[in-house]
Amino acid sequence: MSELLVELFSEEIPASLQEPSIKRFEFMILNNFKEVGLNFTKSEVYWSPMRLTLCVEGLGLKSEDIEINKRGPRFDANSAAINGFANGLKVNKKDLIVEETEKGKFYFYKKLNKGIKSELVIEDAIKNIIVSFPWNKSMRWGSNNLKWIRPLHNILCVFGGKPIKFKIENIASDSLTYGHRYLAPKPLRILNKEDYKKKLLNAKVLVNPQERKDTILTLGKKLTKKIGLHFDPSDNLLEEVCNIVEYPFLFIGSFNEEYLSLPEKVLELTMIKQQKYFPLYDKNRSLSKKFLGVSNIPVENNLQIISGNERVLKARLSDARFFFDNDIRKGLDQLSENLKNIIFHRSLGSMEKKVTRITSIVSKYSESFNAKSELSLMAAKFCKADLCSELVYEMPELQGNIGSIYASAIKLPNEVSTAIKEQYSPLGPSDKCPSIAEAAVLSFSDKLDSLVGFIAMDMKATGSKDPFGLRRSCLGIIRILLEKNVRVSITDVINDSYDSYEKQNIKLKLSKSETQKYTAEFVYDRLRVFLKDKGLSQSAVQxxxxxxxxxxxxxxxxxxxxxxKFMEDPKGNDFLSILKRVRRILSIEEKKDNILITPKPIEALLEQKEEIVLYKSYVNYSNKTQLLLESEEYIKAMEMFSKIVLELENFFEKVKVNIDNEDIRKNRLRLLSMIRSSFLDFADFSLIEAENEGK
Structure with missing residues (x-):
């Protein structure tokens, strides 16, 4: 058993593409090994900005023999079918044989592919994959025809301690790699994985991304502890920074204290998104004027690196200050006036019209959300104003946050600024819902407007395509209603939203009834998925x-x-089991007589004690059950009616349904039909029975 080590050395690969690219390369090469019968025990991958590395262990010296045995068309099939079978296998018709089987004569193709030396399999696999690798975007360089994400300079390929040598264009494989581009660029001769990692480490390259992360975390905490600040990086930023350096060198920089008067979100986004710096916080978790940076070259005795980074950040913050001051000077009213110049969607009007529609829904449903109408309408009026701000134009990720900050700046009530800030929540299944009622009704109205508008324009999500994020909007609507316990009619809110479009003379493709139907179906389809993800019984949902x-x-x-919950209770199972018996008896008799048995027994025809007791118990229990259902005490209602199980068991034990007296027989079936019709407006218990029976 031998080890294969492959490294693809290139110019810097974008940080977000490194991990998926090497994992794709790993999948493709391992899949190739499986197809040709080359066994292995395990594989692992590493990556850095300039290298994608794969190590496969436990490889055999050659692939296994593979016997091909494929059956084709019948012997008397037409020539087109026979030739098609042969062409599909890339063989001639004369290579096929005819064999007798239990079902007659058939054409077969049989061949024994002898095992191939591993070196040949590996060379062929790497060549094919590199030439055909599925980059979304790629480039050519020099006189090469080869395409790669960035210019590919070197291929390291070592198997069993020896290089596998081949050429792709003018790139020759060998057992060589290179150290850090600036600190140790000389070639390194590699024998195996451990030798590879050790020599690269000495050449200032940490090829294992997890080791780079750990180094950044350890050194970062050590540096910040010395100056009394907190370093608590986000996973996303840590991941990205880890993939833009081959060896992390950390430094502490700072910016002018005057910029701390800018909103904290602006400072954080400028450092994180634009400069890839880690913000640092004081003991009160307030943002400090210092930041942590990561360099690809040593910073000690090189103050130019720190001062250079500080100058760039100062320029960014100076721009942010300029944009912020301009926006504050204009105010939310002036910013809102410019919404007429921003298109929400070419078929659905401007953002100004969207705000008008949102305001209409908010005004109708604030009370249902227990929100203060005046505050909710004020939040709706300014909810999209920050889309016209210079700061959001530069930093789109801050929409909502900036509007909230500007609302606070002109002393609007806290509920208004909070509602503007949380209007897009929840953004996903793990995101929090709005924290206050005013924010909840605003977010609900915004999402409803988008959902109804796009469905009315016949632009609903299909398959994997959802360009307008309707599934996410729909999930947000569902979560807001459930988590805030808001009781509204889905039909009414859809119709009200549709009316708001009609009032603006927007021409919609679907009629009001069609839009209501498709939107309600879409909402309940997403609700099914949501409840399934929550682990609720699917038979109960059905x-x-x-x-x-x-x-x-x-x-x-x-x-x-x-x-x-009722289905998990033994009493609930007993009730569902005996109800299944009732339905089975009625189903048999209805098929036999070709009629639907009505649930209206005649009390005067009840003869035996057990059927009389069953009838009276039904009347007693059903009346009490109905009251509980009306008060929405559903568990108590089912528990109450399930008490009839004892009377039903006595009935089945002592009373014979199919007797010669046709009037008595039909009356007893009507009595059972009355039991079957229980909870008809609550649930279809037959679906639960069907699922349980299937299990």
Whole structure:
């Protein structure tokens, strides 16, 4: 068993592409090994800005023999089918043989592919993959026809301690690699993985990304502890910085204290997004004027690096100050006036029109959200104003946050600034919902407007395509309603949103009824997925949705939770089991008589004690159950009606349904039909029975 080490050495690869690229390379080469029968035990990958590295261990010296045995068309098939079979295998018709089987004569193709030396398999795989690697964007350089993400300079390929030599264009493979571009650029002769890692480390290259991360964290905490500041980097920034250096050298820089008067979010984004610096915080978790930077070359005794980074950051912050001051001078009212110049969507009007529609929904549903109408309408009026600000134009990630800061600057109530800040929440399944009612109704109205508008224009999400983020908007609507316990009619809110478009004379492709139908279906489809992800019983979901009017999401989910809990109770299982027996008896008789048995027994025809007791118990329990259902005490309602199990068991034990007296027989079936019809407006229990039976 031998070890294969492959390194592709190039100019700097973008940070976000390094990991997916080497993992794609790993998948392709291992898949090739499996296809030709070259066994291995494990593989691992490393990467840095200039190198993508794969190590495969436990490789055999040659691939296994592979026997090909493929059956083709029948012997008497037409020539087109036979030739097509041969062409598909890239062989001639004369290479096929005819064999007798239990089903007749068939053409077969049989061949024994002898094992190939591993070196040949590896060379062929690497050549093919490099030439055909699926980069989204690639480039040519020099006189080469080869395409790669950045100019490829060297291929290290070592198998069993020896180089595998081949050429791709003018790039020759060998057992050579190179150290740090500036600190140790000389070639290094490599024997195996351990030798590779050791020699690169000595040449100031940490090829393992996790080691670069750990180094940044360890040195960062050590440096910041000395100056009494906190270093708590985000995973995303740490990941990105780790992939822009081959060996991390850390330094502390600073900016003028006057810039601390800028909003903290602006300072953080400028450092993180634009400069890839780590913001540092004091003991009170307030942003300090110092930052942590990571360089690819040593910083000690090289103050020019620090001062150069500080100058660049100062320029960025100076720009941010200029934009911020201009926006404050204009104010939210003036910024809002410019919304008419920003297009929401060419078919759905400007952002100014969107704000008008949002305001209309907010005005109608503030009370349902227990939000203060005046504050909610004020938040709706200014919710998109920051889209016209210079700061958001430069830093789009801050939309909502900047509007909130500008609202606070002109002393608007806290509820208004919070609502503007949280209007886009939740952004995803793990994001928090708005914290206050005013923010919740604003976010709900914004998402509803987009959802209804795009569906009305027949632009709903299909398959994997969702260019307008409708699934995310829909999930946000669902989560807001559930987490804030808001009871609104889905039909009404969809129709109200549609009306707001019509009032603006926007020509929609679908009618109001079509839009209502498709939007409600879309919302409840997403609700199914949401509940499945939450681990709720899918049979309970099906049972409730089968009779749902698709009006009240909160009520439907409350029913599903109650039914799921009831199904976990032994009494609930007993009730569902005996109900299944009732349905089975009725189904058999209905098929036999070709009629639907009505749930209206005649009390005078009840003869035996057990059927009389069952009838009276039903009347008693159903009345109490109905009251509990009306008060939405669903678990108690099911527990109450499930008490009828004892009477049903006695009925089945002592009473014979199919007797000669046709009137008595039909009346007893009507009695069972009355039991079957219970909870018809609550859930279709037959769907639960079907699923349980399938299990």
């Amino acid at each position: 049972a409730i949705f089968a009779v749902s009017k698709f009006e009240d999401i909160v009520d439907d989910v409350s029913k599903i939770n109650a039914l799921s």
